[in-house]
Amino acid sequence: MTDSFYRRALSFTNARLWKLVHVDVLLMGALLLLICGGLFILYSASGQNVAMVERQVFRLVIGLMICVALAQLPPKYMRRASPALFIFISVLLVCVLLFGVGAKGAQRWLALPGGLRFQPSEIMKIVMPMMIAWYFSDKQLPPNFKQILAVLGLIVLPVLMIAKQPDLGTALLVAVSGVFVLFLAGLGWRYILGATALAPAAAYTLWQFMHDYQRQRVLTFLNPESDPLGSGWNIIQSKTAIGSGGLYGKGFLQGTQAQLDFLPESHTDFIIAVLAEEFGMLGCGVLILAYFLVIARGLYIAAYAEDNYARLLAGSLTLTFFVYMFVNIGMVSGILPVVGVPLPLVSYGGTSIITIMATFGILMSIQTHKRAR
Amino acid sequence: MSRRHQNFRNYRQEQRLTQQRVFAAAIFVLLMAIVLMARLFYLQVIEHELYQTKANDNRVMLVTEPPPRGLIYDRNGLVLADNRPIHSLTVIPERVESFPKLKQMLSGIIDISDDEWEDFDERRKEYRRPYQSLTLKSQLTDEEWAKVSVDLYKLDGVQVEAQLTRYYPYGEAFAHAIGYVGRITSKDLETVDKLAYQGALFIGKTGVEGYYEKTLFGEAGLSKVEVNARGRIMSELERQNPTPGKDLHLYLDARLQQYAYDLLGDYTGAVVAIDPTTGGILALVSKPGYDPNLFVRGISIDDYAKLRQSKKLPLFNRALRGGYPPASTIKPFMGLAGLEYGFSSWTERYFAKGYYQINPDGRRYRDWKRTGHGWINLERSIIESVDTYYYQLANKMGITPIHNFLTRFGFGQTTLLDLNGESHGLLPSNEWKKAKYKEPWYPGDSVNVGIGQGFMVATPLQIASATSALASKGHYFYPRMTQLVGDKIIEFPDGLGDEHDIVLKDQRNWGRMIDAMRKVITDSHGTARRLQGTDYEIAGKTGTGQVFSLQEDQEYDADSLEKRLHDHALFIGFAPAGNPKISVFAIFENGGSSSKPADLTKALFDAYLHDDYPARYDYLKGDKND
Numbered sequence: 001m002t003d004s005f006y007r008r009a010l011s012f013t014n015a016r017l018w019k020l021v022h023v024d025v026l027l028m029g030a031l032l033l034l035i036c037g038g039l040f041i042l043y044s045a046s047g048q049n050v051a052m053v054e055r056q057v058f059r060l061v062i063g064l065m066i067c068v069a070l071a072q073l074p075p076k077y078m079r080r081a082s083p084a085l086f087i088f089i090s091v092l093l094v095c096v097l098l099f100g101v102g103a104k105g106a107q108r109w110l111a112l113p114g115g116l117r118f119q120p121s122e123i124m125k126i127v128m129p130m131m132i133a134w135y136f137s138d139k140q141l142p143p144n145f146k147q148i149l150a151v152l153g154l155i156v157l158p159v160l161m162i163a164k165q166p167d168l169g170t171a172l173l174v175a176v177s178g179v180f181v182l183f184l185a186g187l188g189w190r191y192i193l194g195a196t197a198l199a200p201a202a203a204y205t206l207w208q209f210m211h212d213y214q215r216q217r218v219l220t221f222l223n224p225e226s227d228p229l230g231s232g233w234n235i236i237q238s239k240t241a242i243g244s245g246g247l248y249g250k251g252f253l254q255g256t257q258a259q260l261d262f263l264p265e266s267h268t269d270f271i272i273a274v275l276a277e278e279f280g281m282l283g284c285g286v287l288i289l290a291y292f293l294v295i296a297r298g299l300y301i302a303a304y305a306e307d308n309y310a311r312l313l314a315g316s317l318t319l320t321f322f323v324y325m326f327v328n329i330g331m332v333s334g335i336l337p338v339v340g341v342p343l344p345l346v347s348y349g350g351t352s353i354i355t356i357m358a359t360f361g362i363l364m365s366i367q368t369h370k371r372a373r
Numbered sequence: 374m375s376r377r378h379q380n381f382r383n384y385r386q387e388q389r390l391t392q393q394r395v396f397a398a399a400i401f402v403l404l405m406a407i408v409l410m411a412r413l414f415y416l417q418v419i420e421h422e423l424y425q426t427k428a429n430d431n432r433v434m435l436v437t438e439p440p441p442r443g444l445i446y447d448r449n450g451l452v453l454a455d456n457r458p459i460h461s462l463t464v465i466p467e468r469v470e471s472f473p474k475l476k477q478m479l480s481g482i483i484d485i486s487d488d489e490w491e492d493f494d495e496r497r498k499e500y501r502r503p504y505q506s507l508t509l510k511s512q513l514t515d516e517e518w519a520k521v522s523v524d525l526y527k528l529d530g531v532q533v534e535a536q537l538t539r540y541y542p543y544g545e546a547f548a549h550a551i552g553y554v555g556r557i558t559s560k561d562l563e564t565v566d567k568l569a570y571q572g573a574l575f576i577g578k579t580g581v582e583g584y585y586e587k588t589l590f591g592e593a594g595l596s597k598v599e600v601n602a603r604g605r606i607m608s609e610l611e612r613q614n615p616t617p618g619k620d621l622h623l624y625l626d627a628r629l630q631q632y633a634y635d636l637l638g639d640y641t642g643a644v645v646a647i648d649p650t651t652g653g654i655l656a657l658v659s660k661p662g663y664d665p666n667l668f669v670r671g672i673s674i675d676d677y678a679k680l681r682q683s684k685k686l687p688l689f690n691r692a693l694r695g696g697y698p699p700a701s702t703i704k705p706f707m708g709l710a711g712l713e714y715g716f717s718s719w720t721e722r723y724f725a726k727g728y729y730q731i732n733p734d735g736r737r738y739r740d741w742k743r744t745g746h747g748w749i750n751l752e753r754s755i756i757e758s759v760d761t762y763y764y765q766l767a768n769k770m771g772i773t774p775i776h777n778f779l780t781r782f783g784f785g786q787t788t789l790l791d792l793n794g795e796s797h798g799l800l801p802s803n804e805w806k807k808a809k810y811k812e813p814w815y816p817g818d819s820v821n822v823g824i825g826q827g828f829m830v831a832t833p834l835q836i837a838s839a840t841s842a843l844a845s846k847g848h849y850f851y852p853r854m855t856q857l858v859g860d861k862i863i864e865f866p867d868g869l870g871d872e873h874d875i876v877l878k879d880q881r882n883w884g885r886m887i888d889a890m891r892k893v894i895t896d897s898h899g900t901a902r903r904l905q906g907t908d909y910e911i912a913g914k915t916g917t918g919q920v921f922s923l924q925e926d927q928e929y930d931a932d933s934l935e936k937r938l939h940d941h942a943l944f945i946g947f948a949p950a951g952n953p954k955i956s957v958f959a960i961f962e963n964g965g966s967s968s969k970p971a972d973l974t975k976a977l978f979d980a981y982l983h984d985d986y987p988a989r990y991d992y993l994k995g996d997k998n999d
Binding site: 140141142180183184185186237239240241242243244245246247256257260261262276280281284285288291292295296299302303308311312315319322326329330333334335 | 382387388390391392394395396398399402403405406408409410412413414416417418420421423424425427428429431432599600601602603607
């Protein structure tokens, strides 16, 4: 039934043409819906800064171009390139630790000639699941214990390097993207339950490795009112923005928290609070629905992908995208600590848009290069 | 081999496994989405009102606009306390990234002293409304203002604000009468409406400024404004204009005040002049004074230490708080007391030797005239200031009638209506001595009080207002500073300021005592005969007080040993004697002979009664004189 619904939807356009240019119409449609809504919010969140919106449009266009370009590349080439890419990016991560540049005590970028900056950890979010998916591509699933250990080893090294920069948010996302592959590959439930049981111990270990400012974030999350003008300010103001929006919101450009600058980082990490204030729970519901459409299509692609590599990769990338969204909305609404994760495709900012659009390029490639059955 | 191996793999099963996992993940995603929606529901629906209120608290701020402070005028319309526009360098600490950096940048532009920085840093740490500016340096010169303005764009959080500041154009001679305003301290805020004073720079601390704080302050304007997170006002939602403070018109005569201050010369001392027809204080001088403007600006620790440690006690208001023996200036009152209770009469004669003894072999209480005055009566005792007459009179009366009678003239009490900080002085009594020393009152104690010495201590204001009551033949006014508030005659609560009459058993005694005091000047033996030669009549009485130290301050005694051996020189007087318009008390501390205060008093009379001040005081004339 679902299949016939999609067919009918596709029949409105020339399905063959889309297949030819390797664009998945449903995924692209959901993405464009999300992107347009995001630009609309950004216009308000930036204080009606048209130049900022234009820059964001520019980035999104670049992202879309990369997305479509990657979609042309058959998955088998990706699979073959995976180990080399993984090694290359890992070497770059070592370079970041050695020669990296950055600000505020974090060393996250590599300076390229011509004043450009490049953040290898961001690429790792894609390369990590590629690597693990490649590892499983010629093995029988579910993985055995030895394979699980090997995979964990592959995950841990880059994650530690990223955590050392320090960039805990990205490190966690990279780790999660690898773990998702493991999960999709059929990691035994007893392992999953065991890991869940060990979580408190892991959390304690993590705490030991954290920098002071990271610990502070966690403490602030636990009790924002402890420092209302300092580190607690962000979360208090964002909760106030969200809560004061109510069911229907205060109206476009009418949010006092956002427009009077009480809301910090309103155009980047905390942009959902602007939506929540101006369009209320209704607006948030629509946004989450848009994300859900994207994720649903991504999972569908994963479920019906051609081989293990494609399935595992597509599934992991989609789930990582979800984690992005969940962590961001969770932290802005105060159920997760503030970890500097942008709202994917909506927050203002360069690097994440490019990698996320690349992700969807890979998904489209997987979907559109299937041999007809 | 690998191909063969793969042949054994069940691709279908592997695909199904992954699909199951994808399905599980989809369920998980759905659940998490529901968690997010539930969280949003909690914040946006259940807790909506709480956050609505919080958002409004954020954006809506009450801003008070300080009203312009009322001015203080002298009797001739001269402004004694003025408001002046100044430009101050203020800082919004929340907008400053780094204070050391700011300090460094500012130091390249204008001079800011370490004191100013210290003071600023201190106030920065006190509780205040976020994003409220703090003054770093007040009263920029035009040059400083220009220099800073050029570089303002580089200095985050720094601005130049125009404000009204208090200014006392005539400085130290007026400090003890007018008082001053100073920066509002957290202690001040306990006594006033915090909201009203939110934007205010100053609060009245002492003198008229302190007493009339409420009147002079007015009512703060209040507006509800919408602000952004940096405290910038975006729009005004509601507004209530400030009501300016009311002006005060004092009885004080600026020229008389300054003249009296100057006439004290290098001496420390006090002069109080009162208009006997109103009780209005024409001059209230305590020398040395200080520059009240120092306190407006915020006095530096060094300057304050200098004032506090000065041996001349410039911060001590001698006119209101100085405890002096009234000495012979008490004699007219003592004489009236004797008449009132029948212990003396105008006709009764007394042989004044060079000393007085209670018992034939007792201690000798010496007269100032070693040889004695011979046969005298009450009138002569005033003219020649015969000590022995008052020794015997006081001894005959005992302390109780003296206490009761002098109480009617305001001794031993505070009587000033509209200034704080007046001291009681000390009018001793039986009960007082018993309570204080656990000893009975001895006749010798009375003898000393008879000539205004011993236990008795009075403030210049008390002696002046008693003199004023005597001048008006018992028509007593509580002394007061203020004539008009705004354009209305001031009314004191509960009829506090009402005048009343001191009625003697024989009202003719007023006139006769005044006659005697007139002869103090006109008689060839009068102690103030040097004041002869005026075209109006002066009534007066001299006094030389044996020094004991100022009650308030023991340290005073410790220095200038030589000078402290000199007697205090006192004088009371009023003129014209028949229809007094001004009564004066003057004291020169350690002034030696009473000629100094007598001359001072005469000079003040000449100037005041003829409106004939030295030309150098023309700048204090005021418009009403033109």
